[in-house]
Amino acid sequence: MMASEDSDSEISTPSSYTFVRVLGSGAFGEAVLYQKTEDSSLVVWKEVNLARLNEKQRRDSQNEIDILSLLNHANIVSYYNHFVDEDMLFIEMEYANGGTLYDKIISSSKLWPEQDILWYLYQMSSALAYIHQYGIIHRDIKTLNIFLTKVGLVKLGDFGISRFLEPTNQMADTVVGTPYYMSPELMQGERYNNKSDIWALGCVLYEMLTLSRTFQASNPLKLAKEVVKGEILAVSKTYSDDIRSLVDSMLNKNPEDRPSADDILALPLMVRHLASMEQKVYELNSSSRRARLSAAYTSVVSVVTSKMCEMYQWGGGKITPQKLEVFTKEKSPMQVASGHSHFAAITFEKELYTWANLQGGVAMVGQLGHGDLASYKAPHRVDALLGVQVQQVACGEDFTLCVTDDGGLYAFGSDYYGCLGLGGDEEEVLAPVLLDYFSDHPMQEVACGDAHVLALTRYGDVYTWGSGEFGKLGLGSEDDFKTPQKVEIPAKQKVKHVCAGGDSSFLICFSGRLLACGSNQYNKLGFNSETSGLRKRKTKTFDIPFKHTFSTVKSLNRYNVTLVAAGKTHSGIVDSFGYLYMFGSNKFGQLGLGDFKPRTGVSRVGGVLAGQKVEQLACGDGFTVVATNENHVYSWGNGDSGRLGGMFSEQGSGPKAMCTAIPRPIFGSMHVVSCLSCRHWNTLIIAEKVLNQKTLKSRVSSPKMLFHGVGGSISSIPECQQQVSNQKFSDDSSSDFVLPDDIAGYDSHTDDSADVFSPPVSHPNSASPSMESSMPTWLAEELNNAEYIPIPSSFNQVSMCDKAITPLALENCPLPAMTEIVDKIKDRSPDLKLHIPTANDETILELKAKIEQLEKENTELKQLVAKQADIITQLRLQNS
Numbered sequence: 001m002m003a004s005e006d007s008d009s010e011i012s013t014p015s016s017y018t019f020v021r022v023l024g025s026g027a028f029g030e031a032v033l034y035q036k037t038e039d040s041s042l043v044v045w046k047e048v049n050l051a052r053l054n055e056k057q058r059r060d061s062q063n064e065i066d067i068l069s070l071l072n073h074a075n076i077v078s079y080y081n082h083f084v085d086e087d088m089l090f091i092e093m094e095y096a097n098g099g100t101l102y103d104k105i106i107s108s109s110k111l112w113p114e115q116d117i118l119w120y121l122y123q124m125s126s127a128l129a130y131i132h133q134y135g136i137i138h139r140d141i142k143t144l145n146i147f148l149t150k151v152g153l154v155k156l157g158d159f160g161i162s163r164f165l166e167p168t169n170q171m172a173d174t175v176v177g178t179p180y181y182m183s184p185e186l187m188q189g190e191r192y193n194n195k196s197d198i199w200a201l202g203c204v205l206y207e208m209l210t211l212s213r214t215f216q217a218s219n220p221l222k223l224a225k226e227v228v229k230g231e232i233l234a235v236s237k238t239y240s241d242d243i244r245s246l247v248d249s250m251l252n253k254n255p256e257d258r259p260s261a262d263d264i265l266a267l268p269l270m271v272r273h274l275a276s277m278e279q280k281v282y283e284l285n286s287s288s289r290r291a292r293l294s295a296a297y298t299s300v301v302s303v304v305t306s307k308m309c310e311m312y313q314w315g316g317g318k319i320t321p322q323k324l325e326v327f328t329k330e331k332s333p334m335q336v337a338s339g340h341s342h343f344a345a346i347t348f349e350k351e352l353y354t355w356a357n358l359q360g361g362v363a364m365v366g367q368l369g370h371g372d373l374a375s376y377k378a379p380h381r382v383d384a385l386l387g388v389q390v391q392q393v394a395c396g397e398d399f400t401l402c403v404t405d406d407g408g409l410y411a412f413g414s415d416y417y418g419c420l421g422l423g424g425d426e427e428e429v430l431a432p433v434l435l436d437y438f439s440d441h442p443m444q445e446v447a448c449g450d451a452h453v454l455a456l457t458r459y460g461d462v463y464t465w466g467s468g469e470f471g472k473l474g475l476g477s478e479d480d481f482k483t484p485q486k487v488e489i490p491a492k493q494k495v496k497h498v499c500a501g502g503d504s505s506f507l508i509c510f511s512g513r514l515l516a517c518g519s520n521q522y523n524k525l526g527f528n529s530e531t532s533g534l535r536k537r538k539t540k541t542f543d544i545p546f547k548h549t550f551s552t553v554k555s556l557n558r559y560n561v562t563l564v565a566a567g568k569t570h571s572g573i574v575d576s577f578g579y580l581y582m583f584g585s586n587k588f589g590q591l592g593l594g595d596f597k598p599r600t601g602v603s604r605v606g607g608v609l610a611g612q613k614v615e616q617l618a619c620g621d622g623f624t625v626v627a628t629n630e631n632h633v634y635s636w637g638n639g640d641s642g643r644l645g646g647m648f649s650e651q652g653s654g655p656k657a658m659c660t661a662i663p664r665p666i667f668g669s670m671h672v673v674s675c676l677s678c679r680h681w682n683t684l685i686i687a688e689k690v691l692n693q694k695t696l697k698s699r700v701s702s703p704k705m706l707f708h709g710v711g712g713s714i715s716s717i718p719e720c721q722q723q724v725s726n727q728k729f730s731d732d733s734s735s736d737f738v739l740p741d742d743i744a745g746y747d748s749h750t751d752d753s754a755d756v757f758s759p760p761v762s763h764p765n766s767a768s769p770s771m772e773s774s775m776p777t778w779l780a781e782e783l784n785n786a787e788y789i790p791i792p793s794s795f796n797q798v799s800m801c802d803k804a805i806t807p808l809a810l811e812n813c814p815l816p817a818m819t820e821i822v823d824k825i826k827d828r829s830p831d832l833k834l835h836i837p838t839a840n841d842e843t844i845l846e847l848k849a850k851i852e853q854l855e856k857e858n859t860e861l862k863q864l865v866a867k868q869a870d871i872i873t874q875l876r877l878q879n880s
């Protein structure tokens, strides 16, 4: 018997913060800069004194939180956390380290290049298009609320008075905003609409073009008159006709004649640069990945595969992966679902197969859908569904639900908790029954917990039913429901995927946010947090046992969630970079962090996964299984009853004898995994064998990464530093903490063609960007940032390396280090002298020759390896 999870007793340390400085004060409190001790990231805590607020103002503060927690965009300040302590409201958010657009404008003495203006306008329009699409209007667009980062990114902030537009009435009430940016319709008492945001953005554009206010007046009344009159001084003819007519159209007195944010992004002057600006925003935002993005990006391509999907199963006594022979080339499996003791799979022909592995005299209750109570040990086709195309299947503890191509939802098995959604008239349903309820609401996806169901319709509505214990139905209570109930989704989030754990429920939203409800035991929903070090505040511990309604998992607001898996006592998510983050119990090492210690928060899994992207993830009872882009399958955690598909042990003897806290590869050979499912102690996997694969290196970002585009808010420094806690066995943590080399290298990376866009770089703290100096700009930037961002030891090594570089030093470097140095030198600037100011011309020449030689050797080496791989493959093929 394994030890009980309840015996976890160690206390782990809370997230703590170190005060850095007060950034400034608003009407109701201060914005304070802190450093998070855990990962050295810089964050802003906005402290709002609720005692000084009236009822409406309190609502506004809550409003800012609701809106910020909904938004996830590269050009909008990210929201991380909030709590109320006595009369103070604390909101944790992303720090924009480059001042405001206002600061930048007032410190400029000459007109900006049009390209710079377009760069900022693009980012602001992109942020506005994003919020407008959600039905949110900002209502206070002004240069003071447009924050900048030192690398030239825009971060729209201060959503204090923003609002959701009501669908019935496209106007929001009350006149608000800052007088200078108020549109004529607002001045005339009309209500705010999204075209009023466009007017304000037009004023911002005008300010960037002229470096002066759009409308000037000595008092508000005169200002109102000026705005209504609508006469503005002409913009300099040095700017293109396109941009001058754009500002005119944005400042059109008639709101309907103003372009929308989407219209602005579709203008030819934007479209010309759109792709490169999108990419730049993405790259700058993911600056923690600079080393990877700017240096070669590695991707694995399967060259020869078995061209056949096979299914393997393990657990429940089967210690190694067992191939299910039923699924042959003619019956190739497409999707698989594991329950406690029964399983289901769909083939490419859209036929459903079910089977069981009953232990301890458990009786069948119809969960296989074969019309009887027999326990089929091998996969058996569900003939009752012949003629319908089954698209997706999910297994509960003793029931099954499946979705058909035309959106129908079928259910069978036990209806004890009402999980079949039929109203509970029958206890056991032996053959599939179509749920009439959804005849008008075609189904997209279904997920089953032990005794509850989550269903997502093609209209984006979420329904839940079954057992309501711990609030896992998200309906505001613990009541059970035997028919589908529509769930209220907070802040108008749009749901993309549903996922159910035994007693927990998750929703992944299009915004990349994760919503959860149900039992938070062991923090498996990620809701618990501990905060210490905030000014004059004691350590705050938030231990949330359960949630009755779907709520944002704030601890994951830094990540763009693409996958989630719910185990019995722990959970995991994968972000848009393919990074794996785990939370919940670590009793059996199921978090994969190299130890068995409890964790309060969310931890990134490093080790062998650090250089790979996780593409499939599943969590069972105390164990985790993943598949990566490099075609490896790993498992870790509790190995009892064959859960891990292999025998691993780090603990010698005792209750943890069969546990491993480190991801362990399962299959000897490579596999492309298309589907993975774990429940209880079972795992099912659909995989195609890889007979030969190639590692490709390219100098561009991963196409997959670009696919996520601009919409994803990827917090750079916090994310990269998240790794610090996992450094023990993280092999790439050193290279991750590198500030954007494009800060300086932007122009040198781009060519002169009109299609390539070079964004300007903000230098608020430096004397002048054009300052004559032998110091390379990237280094100046790094030093500039260093005031608040401590440079980890890995960085020191790199910079020391750069300084001390000589042909001899290169010669004596181990090959990987040497390649890294060469990559760094080449990435940052073609001019080597910039990097080694002390080097004389002769040394530079020698270095260049050395680099060329290295490159040649590298190519030869690669060719040799490829040749050997081919020979091995041919031999293998001959042998087989």
Ligand SMILES: Nc1ncnc2c1ncn2[C@@H]1O[C@H](COP(=O)(O)OP(=O)(O)OP(=O)(O)O)[C@@H](O)[C@H]1O
Pocket: 023, 024, 025, 026, 027, 028, 029, 030, 031, 044, 046, 077, 093, 094, 095, 096, 097, 100, 144, 147, 157, 158, 160
């Ligand atoms: N996320 C952030 N990153 C960087 N600076 C910030 C951030 N949030 C606020 N600040 C700065 O902190 C100062 C105070 O901000 P705060 O939002 O509290 O007040 P405000 O916007 O100036 O006034 P109010 O909200 O009352 O209109 C401002 O100077 C602002 O530029």
